[in-house]
Amino acid sequence: MFPQQLNDTRAFEIAKALLDGFNRHYRLFRETSAAAKQRFEAADWAGQQRAQRERIVYYDLRVQEAVERLRSEFRAHELPMDVWHQVKLHYIGLLTNHLQPELAETFFNSVTTKILHRSYFHNDFIFVRPAISTEYIENDEPGSLPTFRVYYPTRDSLRETLHRIVTNFQLQREFDDLDRDVDLVLQAVDREFGDMRIRTNFQVQVLSSLFFRNKGAYIVGKFINGYREIPFSLPILHDERGRLYIDAALFGEDQLQKLFSFARAYFMVEMEVPAAYVHFLRSLMPHKPRSEIYNALGLHKQGKNLFYRDFLFHLRHSSDKFRIAPGIKGMVMLVFDLPSFPYVFKVIKDFFPPQKDTTREQIQAKYRLVKQHDRVGRMADTLEYSNVAFPFERFEEDLVQELLHYCPSQVEISDRDGDGQVELIIRHVYIERRMIPLNIYLQEATPGQVEQAVIEYGNAIKDLVAANIFPGDMLWKNFGVTRHDKVVFYDYDEIEYLTDCNFRRVPPAPNEEVEMSGEIWYPVGPRDIFPETFGPFLLGNEKVRDVFMRHHADLLDPEFWQGHKERILAGHMHDVFPYDTCHRFRVRERTAPAERPVDEPVVP
Numbered sequence: 001m002f003p004q005q006l007n008d009t010r011a012f013e014i015a016k017a018l019l020d021g022f023n024r025h026y027r028l029f030r031e032t033s034a035a036a037k038q039r040f041e042a043a044d045w046a047g048q049q050r051a052q053r054e055r056i057v058y059y060d061l062r063v064q065e066a067v068e069r070l071r072s073e074f075r076a077h078e079l080p081m082d083v084w085h086q087v088k089l090h091y092i093g094l095l096t097n098h099l100q101p102e103l104a105e106t107f108f109n110s111v112t113t114k115i116l117h118r119s120y121f122h123n124d125f126i127f128v129r130p131a132i133s134t135e136y137i138e139n140d141e142p143g144s145l146p147t148f149r150v151y152y153p154t155r156d157s158l159r160e161t162l163h164r165i166v167t168n169f170q171l172q173r174e175f176d177d178l179d180r181d182v183d184l185v186l187q188a189v190d191r192e193f194g195d196m197r198i199r200t201n202f203q204v205q206v207l208s209s210l211f212f213r214n215k216g217a218y219i220v221g222k223f224i225n226g227y228r229e230i231p232f233s234l235p236i237l238h239d240e241r242g243r244l245y246i247d248a249a250l251f252g253e254d255q256l257q258k259l260f261s262f263a264r265a266y267f268m269v270e271m272e273v274p275a276a277y278v279h280f281l282r283s284l285m286p287h288k289p290r291s292e293i294y295n296a297l298g299l300h301k302q303g304k305n306l307f308y309r310d311f312l313f314h315l316r317h318s319s320d321k322f323r324i325a326p327g328i329k330g331m332v333m334l335v336f337d338l339p340s341f342p343y344v345f346k347v348i349k350d351f352f353p354p355q356k357d358t359t360r361e362q363i364q365a366k367y368r369l370v371k372q373h374d375r376v377g378r379m380a381d382t383l384e385y386s387n388v389a390f391p392f393e394r395f396e397e398d399l400v401q402e403l404l405h406y407c408p409s410q411v412e413i414s415d416r417d418g419d420g421q422v423e424l425i426i427r428h429v430y431i432e433r434r435m436i437p438l439n440i441y442l443q444e445a446t447p448g449q450v451e452q453a454v455i456e457y458g459n460a461i462k463d464l465v466a467a468n469i470f471p472g473d474m475l476w477k478n479f480g481v482t483r484h485d486k487v488v489f490y491d492y493d494e495i496e497y498l499t500d501c502n503f504r505r506v507p508p509a510p511n512e513e514v515e516m517s518g519e520i521w522y523p524v525g526p527r528d529i530f531p532e533t534f535g536p537f538l539l540g541n542e543k544v545r546d547v548f549m550r551h552h553a554d555l556l557d558p559e560f561w562q563g564h565k566e567r568i569l570a571g572h573m574h575d576v577f578p579y580d581t582c583h584r585f586r587v588r589e590r591t592a593p594a595e596r597p598v599d600e601p602v603v604p
Contacts, residue, residue, distance in 0.1 A: 463576050
């Protein structure tokens with residue numbers, strides 16, 4: 001029950017301190033995101049990647065600052081429940097005209113759950129459901145930017161409108177030939193619209209901020225022609241002379257879904273009202289969960305919060321049971337899923353077989369590396385949770401036994417609230433998008449699908465190499481196939497930076513007897529890699545081997561790996577594009593021969 005009156009002066013001061021902590025967080029978040037424009041203009045690619053990594057940890061730092069302040073100034077961990085009731089009510093009042101209320105509510109949850117005992121985690125103390133609506137929020141202050149700009153071209157003026165859309169972003173670097181690029185976009189628009197007559201209410205709506213990631217800036221918007229809406233994005237890149245050009249015109253939900261994929265790094269976007277950006281992006285990608293859109297915008301804690309709400313809602317409206325995930329069992333992770341829910345749950349085991357020389361801490365460090373690194377569309381994003389309570393009756397018996405056997409330190413079964421509802425609590429779990437394991441996909445694929453999947457597998461490895469990642473265990477079972485038929489890596493316990501590895505040739509055996517013995521006759525350092533030895537583990541299937549050797553034989557050559565390592569150490573950053581070659585405008589002088597679109601082989 002909430003108190004009848006707000007009579008404790010500490011409650012308001014605590015609520016205000018909490019909001020001060022959030023406001024500081026979002027101010028720093030916005031400043032870093034806004035500075036992406038200057039980094040793009042300066043071609044500061046290393047700075048862009050560094051800022052992307054550093055921004056991810058901002059939230060946890062600000063949460064810890066708020067926790068320490070509340071404990072030291074207010075002895076918050078000793079306050080009675082009645083005071084915390086009042087804190088939440090005051091906080092709701094402070095959010096009435098706030099421009100990021102949903103983010104502030106999540107921040108409140110993050111701080112209070114670090115202070116309060118877990119038995120308090122229910123509706124009275126945290127925001128299980130949002131208290132403040134995010135519908136139609138806009139900053140009405142004079143001089144503030146609207147969420148999106150609207151243009152009303154006629155057929156004759158569409159070219160001028162496209163030109164104005166680009167120049168309105170006021171990029172401080174010269175275009176190589178903007179008139180040429182606008183003509184190419186206009187041709188693509190004409191192909192997309194066909195001979196459809198432009199109606200009286202023809203509009204172009206464009207989000208007011210550019211989306212920055214790695215070496216690209218993206219215009220995002222939609223064409224509205226009568227009752228038809230067509231999402232679009234225009235990627236802007238630097239050419240080899242440092243001038244700007246529009247590289248492609250992407251249309252439709254599927255292309256936008258690839259651009260905002262869960263397997264890619266987060267965007268840098270200057271947003272005053274993030275909920276308005278999410279609302280606009282949902283109109284472009286109605287099948288993409290709001291949680292994944294928040295993630296893509298760099299607001300991964302909000303995405304994590306929304307995902308958990310969606311998960312609890314799904315549990316209430318389903319009846320199937322958690323099971324051991326299909327496929328080959330992992331040596332490091334115990335993986336389970338809920339058949340009706342498109343995600344998998346991964347728990348680090350308490351012990352590993354001898355060939356896995358690792359620790360829980362090292363595995364967690366690998367997952368943090370992936371979270372902060374450029375995932376180039378080839379590594380799945382992971383949500384990390386602590387002390388997750390599942391209804392015990394929803395678990396199959398063999399899964400419970402596996403958890404108790406392999407992960408006893410991570411599992412607790414109890415009626416913690418004393419209400420007769422037994423829960424299975426997992427102390428630490430990772431959650432990822434479910435994909436078809438590549439080894440299973442290959443078993444059931446047609447010859448054409450096998451060829452495409454093997455080509456994609458090699459491209460996935462080469463994209464990871466371009467991002468300075470050596471995947472370690474490259475077995476087919478550690479890769480998955482998405483609904484867009486993209487191959488994505490998802491087993492991170494053996495990944496290393498490419499630049500930390502030593503790629504060597506296998507030295508000749510001293511004699512035939514030693515060579516035939518099966519024993520290693522040469523010294524091997526802790527990070528020595530011998531690409532020639534990959535074949536026996538990967539290419540037992542003759543059909544797979546044939547496709548692999550035609551398209552990716554260079555992956556068995558140490559020179560391929562060493563060459564990329566040397567280029568990365570020299571400061572080169574590869575381009576890996578989030579769209580297919582067929583969408584790129586073909587202009588010879590702007591195509592860098594040593595860099596590749598996502599679906600073409602790397603030139604070593």
